[in-house]
Amino acid sequence: MRIVADKRFYGAGVEDFEEARKFKDVMREVFEISVASNAGDFIPLLRWIDFHGLEKKLQKLQAKFDSFSEVLIEERRSIRQGSLGESGAKTYIDALLSLQESEPEHYTDNIIKGNILISDGLFCGLSTIPPSNLAQWPPLIHIATRRNRHFISDDRWAMSLLLNHPEALKRASAEIDEHIGHERLVEEADLPKLPYIQCIVHETLRLFPAAPLLVPHESSEDCTIGGFHVSRGTMVLVNAWAIHRDPQLWDEPLSFKPERFEKMENMGYRFIPFGTGRRQCPGSGLANRVVTSTLVSLIQCFEWERVGEEMVELLEGKGLSMPKNKPLEAMCKARQRMSDVLKEL
Ligand code: HEM
Numbered sequence: 001m002r003i004v005a006d007k008r009f010y011g012a013g014v015e016d017f018e019e020a021r022k023f024k025d026v027m028r029e030v031f032e033i034s035v036a037s038n039a040g041d042f043i044p045l046l047r048w049i050d051f052h053g054l055e056k057k058l059q060k061l062q063a064k065f066d067s068f069s070e071v072l073i074e075e076r077r078s079i080r081q082g083s084l085g086e087s088g089a090k091t092y093i094d095a096l097l098s099l100q101e102s103e104p105e106h107y108t109d110n111i112i113k114g115n116i117l118i119s120d121g122l123f124c125g126l127s128t129i130p131p132s133n134l135a136q137w138p139p140l141i142h143i144a145t146r147r148n149r150h151f152i153s154d155d156r157w158a159m160s161l162l163l164n165h166p167e168a169l170k171r172a173s174a175e176i177d178e179h180i181g182h183e184r185l186v187e188e189a190d191l192p193k194l195p196y197i198q199c200i201v202h203e204t205l206r207l208f209p210a211a212p213l214l215v216p217h218e219s220s221e222d223c224t225i226g227g228f229h230v231s232r233g234t235m236v237l238v239n240a241w242a243i244h245r246d247p248q249l250w251d252e253p254l255s256f257k258p259e260r261f262e263k264m265e266n267m268g269y270r271f272i273p274f275g276t277g278r279r280q281c282p283g284s285g286l287a288n289r290v291v292t293s294t295l296v297s298l299i300q301c302f303e304w305e306r307v308g309e310e311m312v313e314l315l316e317g318k319g320l321s322m323p324k325n326k327p328l329e330a331m332c333k334a335r336q337r338m339s340d341v342l343k344e345l
Pocket residue numbers: 143144146147150151154209210211214215273274275276278279280281282283284286287288
């Protein structure tokens with residue numbers, strides 16, 4: 001929130017504890033609601049009676065966030081107009097308010113609120129909200145807010161898989177040694193030199209796609225999908241998780257085999273962790289780079305081992321963004337040869 005509104009709501013430096021509490025409350029509610037399943041997704045009749053009151057809860061939460069962001073916008077507006085003294089750092093909201101002055105028809109307060117939501121990982125938990133619940137929110141929310149949670153989740157799955165496959169971890173480590181060495185940390189420009197680690201990231205996203213049902217789509221016309229008639233206006237969910245594990249499309253679909261991606265030229269529609277077509281994720285390049293660089297840094301700087309003989313559990317937990325059932329526990333120690341680099345951090 002420092003970038004968005006020049007405020008801190010966590011850790012040292014919090015100035016307004018009441019405001020920070022409100023923010024944390026909204027965040028907590030978002031996370032709670034995000035794991036609730038909605039029977040109305042499966043039995044449309046139940047949507048009319050708002051079974052379990054999920055829709056009401058979402059509307060309340062949206063109202064809370066609206067009033068919270070309204071205060072932030074008004075505050076920055078006053079600061080910009082000089083009524084609250086020093087303007088402080090220029091924030092994301094300031095930039096949007098300045099655009100509002102030149103293009104008021106495009107940069108309405110509602111648009112600014114939407115932008116606050118998608119920025120700074122503010123509502124990263126929304127990515128796990130069940131499909132019909134998402135429909136209650138402005139479309140951008142569930143999309144761009146995936147980032148932080150997904151990045152963390154992807155790397156956690158990748159590391160879990162590697163701990164269960166030490167030979168793959170060893171090969172990844174050797175690739176890093178060969179192309180980056182121990183004198184410096186990985187940089188973005190190094191990533192194309194690490195094809196095996198890219199394959200590990202792909203294989204992780206195949207087995208545990210961070211958005212297993214992508215995002216809900218709606219058919220704009222009557223159509224036929226896989227031989228089934230789909231009427232106009234039907235919510236369509238694409239089960240990427242099942243497609244990625246389909247034995248007709250993948251050899252040994254449940255095995256972790258990063259090398260399968262080495263020879264694959266055209267992945268077609270069988271590998272779609274970021275969706276496909278016109279609405280596919282525009283952040284996939286960034287996401288891939290962040291997930292891969294994080295994984296490379298973890299492998300480059302630390303030696304990793306399982307806590308015991310037992311394999312790391314690979315069960316999925318509740319929530320649409322593919323969390324692990326149990327947090328990953330592993331042993332790691334800093335690599336001796338990276339100690340100079342680590343000391344510099
Ligand atoms: C590991 C991280 C990420 C995953 C797994 C992911 C996944 C997805 C998926 C599955 C979709 C829906 C595609 C469809 O409609 O079929 C999507 C859409 C989208 N994503 Fe991501 N995403 C990630 C990171 C990001 C990042 C970093 C950004 C922005 C910087 C981003 C921005 C968007 C946007 C704007 C859309 C909507 C595109 C549209 O509807 O036209 N995503 N993402």
